[in-house]
Amino acid sequence: MEIIRGSIVRMLNEFLYTSESKSVLKHFRENPKDFELYHKGFTIQQEKWPENPMNNIIKLIEGSEQFKNQNMIICDLGCGDGKIQEYFDSHPSKNVKKVFSYDLISTKPFIIEADIANLNVADQFCDLIIYSLSLMGTNYLDFLAEGFRILRTQGFMIVAEVKSRMQKIDYFVNLIVGMGFKILKRDEHNTHFVLLVFQKQQDKCGFNGFLNQKRIKQILCATDLKFQNWQDLAAYILKPCIYKKR
Numbered sequence: 001m002e003i004i005r006g007s008i009v010r011m012l013n014e015f016l017y018t019s020e021s022k023s024v025l026k027h028f029r030e031n032p033k034d035f036e037l038y039h040k041g042f043t044i045q046q047e048k049w050p051e052n053p054m055n056n057i058i059k060l061i062e063g064s065e066q067f068k069n070q071n072m073i074i075c076d077l078g079c080g081d082g083k084i085q086e087y088f089d090s091h092p093s094k095n096v097k098k099v100f101s102y103d104l105i106s107t108k109p110f111i112i113e114a115d116i117a118n119l120n121v122a123d124q125f126c127d128l129i130i131y132s133l134s135l136m137g138t139n140y141l142d143f144l145a146e147g148f149r150i151l152r153t154q155g156f157m158i159v160a161e162v163k164s165r166m167q168k169i170d171y172f173v174n175l176i177v178g179m180g181f182k183i184l185k186r187d188e189h190n191t192h193f194v195l196l197v198f199q200k201q202q203d204k205c206g207f208n209g210f211l212n213q214k215r216i217k218q219i220l221c222a223t224d225l226k227f228q229n230w231q232d233l234a235a236y237i238l239k240p241c242i243y244k245k246r
Contacts, residue, residue, distance in 0.1 A: 127156065
């Protein structure tokens, strides 16, 4: 039974990484037990990690000078089990005013069900957005663009991502900088994950407009790579997490 359950979790994981978020949302709403099974499997997997990125994000919010006494409104996009909100709801901090948690399916009363590519949230609503291992869909650029929209200018973005997904960390950083952010922190000490902190510098998202070779060169520092559109470029920069078949 455990082998069968593990196989299903692996298939769901592959589905999440190789599908658009609207297709994933439709599937999980029609098959809520699949979402429950996936999250149980993910929780078991987390217990095997040397460090949990969410714990590191909490420490960062509590201890970093740029967040000190900021009284921030935080949007945790793709929050999983909502650990970050649970922590700050039970540990009041001058750095945090309120955490809002969003995911495809709500596993707890406070989690808001939403496709994070299309949020019912006002422009420049929050001071900090978080993507902790949540840039999973093939349309993850839409997640980032939506986060850009709801984040105030000079607000912050924290991204925790699996290192093995990245062709080069520099490419991903350049992509985000090209949106209209600057990089503040790059923590690569963990063997599995990278933790990045950015600050929004402009009102208009840099993903707007045609993808030309000049923009590709700015992101990849290369002239011999050609992509038809932003989605093809995104797929090159962040690969899906696919379990090796046994």
